[in-house]
Amino acid sequence: MKIAILTDTSAGLTPDEALARQITLLAAPIMFGNRQYHEYQDLTPADYYRLLRLTKSHKMIPTAPQIAMQTIQVACDRLAAEEQVTDVIVISPAGGISGFVNTLSAYAANITSVHVWPWDSRGILTAMGDQARLAAALVEQGEDVSTILDRLAVFRKSVHEGFAVDSIKPLLRTGEVNPSHGPSSAPLLAGKPLLVFEPSGKIKVAGGALRLKGALGDLLDLLAADLTDEYATKATVLNADQPETAQQWLMAAHDRFPQVAFDVALISPSFGVHVGDGAMGLAWGRDYHDLLKAEDEK
Structure with missing residues (x-):
């Protein structure tokens, strides 16, 4: 084999x-x-x-x-x-x-x-x-x-992802998200809708914030609920070509959770078509190295 x-x-x-x-x-x-x-x-x-x-x-x-x-x-x-x-x-x-x-x-x-x-x-x-x-x-x-x-x-x-977007219109066009499944969905459209992946892999509207700073706080609250002593947690700040905002999120996230390993990555075009320009996100979960043999980690 x-x-x-x-x-x-x-x-x-x-x-x-x-x-x-x-x-x-x-x-x-x-x-x-x-x-x-x-x-x-x-x-x-x-x-x-x-x-x-x-x-x-x-x-x-x-x-x-x-x-x-x-x-x-x-x-x-x-x-x-x-x-x-x-x-x-x-x-x-x-x-x-x-x-x-x-x-x-x-x-x-x-x-x-x-x-x-x-x-x-x-x-x-x-x-x-x-x-x-x-x-x-x-x-x-x-x-x-x-x-x-x-x-x-x-x-x-162990993996979770959430995104703050300017609009859910791209997802509504493709039918990938149903706003009626989110809390108080109507007013969310005027601010920064917060989208999260459910364990099934579907996207739902999980809330909203007036500004990106508030959206980061909401995502970090979700991260806090998943922290455990059973394994090390790794997290990534995701951004739609917004390097300055990404660095601001990275510093704020590290200040709140210094025990978590944070890095930064771009939202690539194939997902950018769903979340649009201006999106920011956070992905977190177990450090996958924990699931390898110790002597072979790299």
């Missing part, structure tokens, strides 16, 4: 990192009007947000279509032919915001070169990316598919 890990750029992985970790990384497609781009190939996050601002007056709405099943099949066939891979674990975006994992589960039987194992990360960006990192590290340790999926399940239970 030889196992490969496959995911896409909505996991927040760059091509260089994926190459270093021996993760097969597919570029998520982004549509602007009739033109299709691909993350990190011909559309960097900075380019995406610049283009988003330039086209806002033209009401050109970007979308993120699913990666085609033929693209997955080509990648799997290549892994089988060139690297003698027998099993491919595919780390997907949350099924609550993308139909990809369900489509792949239905299509997987058509891929005969390898055994495909679809895995719903029930998250996006860091939450999804850390699952790919964990899986790749476990492959390097020589673990089998069953062990890898079991460890992923343990890690996934």
Whole structure:
């Protein structure tokens, strides 16, 4: 048995990192009007947000279509032919915001070169990316598919993500969030709606704040409720091309929770189409290194 890990750029992985970790990384497609781009190939996050601002007056709405099943099949066939891979674990975006994992589960039987194992990360960006990192590290340790999926399940239970957005209109357009499921949903639209991923991977409106500072406080309150002595917690400040605000959030978060390891990452275009320009977020959960053999951590 030889196992490969496959995911896409909505996991927040760059091509260089994926190459270093021996993760097969597919570029998520982004549509602007009739033109299709691909993350990190011909559309960097900075380019995406610049283009988003330039086209806002033209009401050109970007979308993120699913990666085609033929693209997955080509990648799997290549892994089988060139690297003698027998099993491919595919780390997907949350099924609550993308139909990809369900489509792949239905299509997987058509891929005969390898055994495909679809895995719903029930998250996006860091939450999804850390699952790919964990899986790749476990492959390097020589673990089998069953062990890898079991460890992923343990890690996934600890992961949480929330976002403060200027508007939920992008999510309403795609049907990815239902405002009637959130508390006092009508007045939220005038401020900064707070969106959180449920354990199922669906997004719900969890509250709202007048300013980003208040939204950060709400997210840190959620983080506080999850802190435990059982394992180390890692957290990431996520931002839609807002470096100054990201640094402000990072300092405030570290001041409140100095025992938590915080870092910063961009909201990539494939999720940016859902939360829009100006979004900020926080992802937190178990440090995935805790689920590796101590002597092999890196």
